[in-house]
Amino acid sequence: MRVIKTTAARTCAICERTLLQGEHALRFSPDGHRFVDVCPLCPDIALDYGWVREGVSVSPTLQQLPRRRRQKSLWQTLLGAREERVEPVVSEPTLRRLGDEEMALVEAAELFNQTQFRRTVAGVAKALGEPRVSIVPLSGVNSEMVLTFAWEISWYQYRVSPEAPQPVRVAERGQDIADLALSYQEWNATATEDGRVVPSIERL
Structure with a gap:
């Protein structure tokens, strides 16, 4: 029996674009529990949403503080607002x-x-x-x-x-x-x- 390896398609959690094969994705947590893929074009928006990048530790005290709204990124200004x-x-x-x-x-x-x-x-x-x-x-x-x-x-x-x-x-x-x-x-x-x-x- 021949076994065919398949790879599940990954999409960016921000813009919903299907990531191309071999394209590097960043990992962010929207809620502090699970992580989602974010394409290289969208990390600034993920940060604006208050998402935490994988590997960055955030103390419980800081997580409870209201997040100061960042200035709009260039991508947001040009494409999203x-x-x-x-x-x-x-x-x-x-x-x-x-x-x-x-x-x-x-x-x-x-x-x-x-x-x-x-x-x-x-x-x-x-x-x-x-x-x-x-x-x-x-x-x-x-x-x-x-x-x-x-x-x-x-x-x-x-x-x-x-x-x-x-x-x-x-x-x-x-x-x-x-x-x-x-x-x-x-x-x-x-x-x-x-x-x-x-x-x-x-x-x-």
Whole structure:
């Protein structure tokens, strides 16, 4: 009988990105009892949450004290803060001439660009190169959109629901672009180096 060794996929507890094979992960404890994996892009955010890095001893007295809020890290400022002013994906003159379908693409991109998921895309792109990107509406009466980021050996999908309490959430992930439905392979957007989505709309 042939034995095949399998390795369980690991994900970052902060950005939920699947760690690449051989990628070094840091270990943090959110509650002082268990440890979780944190990718190399997210340790500052883990510290902001008050998580303790593995190997760092913290006395019970210090654990009970209220944690002083740290200043926002560069990653948080650029990618994660909702109050941060994010550069619009299209200019005001272009917005005025867009139809409903194009406006839906812009809105989905703007909502995604305000989340920490940009860091996931930027991190994977550093290893695998620029992704192919699509923004397509889901069939039905709601206004949900699906954002897909695809490389040859990995892909991520996010659902964007403008009216939901959490407008952007992870939907699915995969390792083979061939597993993606053709409806999601309408590459009508691009991703910048920092993971920001820009729809492919003709500019004025």
